[in-house]
Amino acid sequence: MSGAAPNPSVASLRAQFGTAVGRSLVSCGDTIVYVARERSHDVLRWLQESPAERYDYLTDLTAVEYRDRERPIEVVYQLWSLGRRSFLRVKVELAKSRRLEVQSVSDLWRAADWLEREVYDMFGVHFAGHPDLRRILMWETYAEGHPLRKDFPLRGRFSRAEQTRQAMAADPESNYSLEELSIAQAYRSLPADMVERLERHGRRKVE
Amino acid sequence: MGERRSVELGLATPGLDAAGRPARVPLGLAGDAVAEPELRSDHMLVNIGPQHPATHGVLRLVVELDGEVVVRVIPHIGYLHSGFEKLGEYRHYNQIIPLTDRTDYLAAPSNNVCLAMAVEKLMGIQITPRCTVLRVIACELSRIMSHLVWAGTTAIDIGAFTVFLWMWQEREKVYNLLEDWSGARLTTALTRVGGMMADVPDGWTDRTRAWLGMFPKVLDEVDVMLTRNNIWLGRTQDIGVISAADAVDYSLSGPMLRASGVPYDVRKDRPYLGYETYDFEVPVGEHGDVYDRYLVRMEEMRQSVRILEQAIDRLPDGPVNVADPHVILPPKHRTMSEMEAMIYHFKQVMDGVPAPEGEAYLGIENPKGELGYYFVSDGTAKPARWRIRPPSFINLAALPKMAEGHLLSDLIAINASVDIVMGEIDR
Numbered sequence: 001m002s003g004a005a006p007n008p009s010v011a012s013l014r015a016q017f018g019t020a021v022g023r024s025l026v027s028c029g030d031t032i033v034y035v036a037r038e039r040s041h042d043v044l045r046w047l048q049e050s051p052a053e054r055y056d057y058l059t060d061l062t063a064v065e066y067r068d069r070e071r072p073i074e075v076v077y078q079l080w081s082l083g084r085r086s087f088l089r090v091k092v093e094l095a096k097s098r099r100l101e102v103q104s105v106s107d108l109w110r111a112a113d114w115l116e117r118e119v120y121d122m123f124g125v126h127f128a129g130h131p132d133l134r135r136i137l138m139w140e141t142y143a144e145g146h147p148l149r150k151d152f153p154l155r156g157r158f159s160r161a162e163q164t165r166q167a168m169a170a171d172p173e174s175n176y177s178l179e180e181l182s183i184a185q186a187y188r189s190l191p192a193d194m195v196e197r198l199e200r201h202g203r204r205k206v207e
Numbered sequence: 208m209g210e211r212r213s214v215e216l217g218l219a220t221p222g223l224d225a226a227g228r229p230a231r232v233p234l235g236l237a238g239d240a241v242a243e244p245e246l247r248s249d250h251m252l253v254n255i256g257p258q259h260p261a262t263h264g265v266l267r268l269v270v271e272l273d274g275e276v277v278v279r280v281i282p283h284i285g286y287l288h289s290g291f292e293k294l295g296e297y298r299h300y301n302q303i304i305p306l307t308d309r310t311d312y313l314a315a316p317s318n319n320v321c322l323a324m325a326v327e328k329l330m331g332i333q334i335t336p337r338c339t340v341l342r343v344i345a346c347e348l349s350r351i352m353s354h355l356v357w358a359g360t361t362a363i364d365i366g367a368f369t370v371f372l373w374m375w376q377e378r379e380k381v382y383n384l385l386e387d388w389s390g391a392r393l394t395t396a397l398t399r400v401g402g403m404m405a406d407v408p409d410g411w412t413d414r415t416r417a418w419l420g421m422f423p424k425v426l427d428e429v430d431v432m433l434t435r436n437n438i439w440l441g442r443t444q445d446i447g448v449i450s451a452a453d454a455v456d457y458s459l460s461g462p463m464l465r466a467s468g469v470p471y472d473v474r475k476d477r478p479y480l481g482y483e484t485y486d487f488e489v490p491v492g493e494h495g496d497v498y499d500r501y502l503v504r505m506e507e508m509r510q511s512v513r514i515l516e517q518a519i520d521r522l523p524d525g526p527v528n529v530a531d532p533h534v535i536l537p538p539k540h541r542t543m544s545e546m547e548a549m550i551y552h553f554k555q556v557m558d559g560v561p562a563p564e565g566e567a568y569l570g571i572e573n574p575k576g577e578l579g580y581y582f583v584s585d586g587t588a589k590p591a592r593w594r595i596r597p598p599s600f601i602n603l604a605a606l607p608k609m610a611e612g613h614l615l616s617d618l619i620a621i622n623a624s625v626d627i628v629m630g631e632i633d634r
Contacts, residue, residue: 030567059570059579060596078579087477111457137633
């Protein structure tokens with residue numbers, strides 16, 4: 001799938017960041033460039049702000065885990081420049097032996113807020129500096145893990161009976177997040193049994 | 208968002224005396240005898256949904272209200288989460304197509320097209336000229352279908368019932384066309400990797416052309432009903448404004464982005480399926496409010512009619528599917544009578560079609576915005592990762608930004624204007 005010319009932004013990235021920029025390749029016509037985890041935020045900010053690059057549109061942010069268990073998890077940024085009509089895919093590799101953490105880009109693109117929450121929910125990747133990193137598609141007390149990880153079985157970890165039991169035992173009140181309860185500052189005036197139930201589900205008041 | 212605001216959830220009901228009986232106000236003495244009950248709460252927490260017709264699916268919004276003004280919106284999603292991306296990792300590429308029907312189920316054919324194109328990009332397959340034009344027809348019919356649902360539901364949310372019925376009537380006609388083509392109305396599974404599930408039947412293009420002749424008149428009637436209707440203007444203008452810079456910041460796409468004045472349309476910026484050879488305009492708004500989104504979507508339907516007419520005019524003869532028995536199943540009569548065709552059939556059904564190691568992202572202009580499918584292949588017949596870039600999900604993330612500061616009733620109009628479909632948001 002090589003042959004197509006790589007995106008010239010890769011050469012400028014190398015000139016700017018040196019060894020923080022890893023290998024690059026072209027797959028199906030799209031350029032992919034790997035970036036060191038420690039510098040990913042700097043690189044992405046430079047790509048967004050540099051007048052020659054102007055990748056101002058975060059098309060997508062996701063993660064990939066391969067079936068090969070040795071390969072690291074990759075966080076993938078699909079960048080698009082609205083003005084220059086240019087596409088670039090930036091990847092950050094996260095070794096599974098360490099805590100899966102990368103700097104959040106939600107300060108560069110607001111769109112990254114929900115997208116990073118989804119990656120956290122589905123893969124367990126932590127985004128340092130994210131203002132509100134909590135599950136988005138699964139509920140907050142979901143205890144089975146991160147569904148898109150390859151070690152997560154297709155049918156889930158819990159049996160259907162256990163899933164049903166948990167669903168039946170859930171309290172309607174606990175469907176409000178801590179944040180919502182703290183908006184209302186209702187926590188203090190909640191009935192004692194509800195506070196107890198919320199705490200049993202791992203929810204405490206946030207200050 | 209600033210500091211936390213306080214709401215006292217007072218359990219005491221005002222207007223009762225100490226014994227719990229309703230306080231009586233002696234006639235003529237009101238004001239003296241009983242003081243105005245003190246309402247201690249200033250902000251209120253209101254839960255909308257998940258089962259609510261105005262949330263367009265199982266969306267739940269927790270809204271903090273100051274009187275009738277929305278202070279904060281917290282969307283809760285995931286009630287329809289089906290794990291499509293996970294399921295895709297356990298299926299052959301062609302088996303994923305029925306899953307795409309169920310993401311944006313209001314525009315199933317264009318999801319099918321996007322999936323087939325993404326896999327073809329991954330495998331390096333060139334499709335036939337007839338297939339290219341048929342896919343354009345499928346995409347533009349999807350756009351009209353989806354926008355019809357949008358216009359109908361938004362109108363009914365804002366209080367115009369007639370438009371809802373007119374739009375649904377037209378949508379049924381599009382569904383009739385799709386039923387003739389694919390046998391299904393909602394979940395069409397129209398494409399296959401390397402071609403289409405079926406060619407259009409005899410007389411289909413004539414029926415489509417006849418419908419295209421009638422359809423703009425319905426749009427004109429809706430125009431008369433809404434575009435200069437004082438109630439409609441009052442409910443939509445300057446409501447839910449999002450600036451061009453914010454729209455890009457939130458990565459909005461589709462009519463949401465263009466209504467704010469950013470002329471990004473994948474059909475023009477990264478043309479696929481030969482869209483650069485069609486003569487059509489991309490409507491762009493300037494205010495980024497609900498009204499501009501309405502205008503943009505109405506005009507997009509008219510432009511889709513133009514594209515469809517051109518596509519039907521140029522529809523070339525020839526094969527629909529690529530002539531590669533490794534990718535496309537041989538015709539059934541050959542499978543049942545020839546050894547070679549049967550082996551190809553067996554290999555494809557049992558082993559699937561392996562994709563070379565690599566990855567491909569392909570975005571198309573779906574009715575709701577840029578729909579992208581991102582495939583990572585490790586050389587097997589099942590993807591190592593299938594990612595859906597969901598336009599509704601990303602557009603919905605901007606809802607709190609748009610709705611805060613407006614009235615609760617405007618929140619409904621703003622939510623409707625985003626044009627969400629929960630199947631795609633929750634996946």
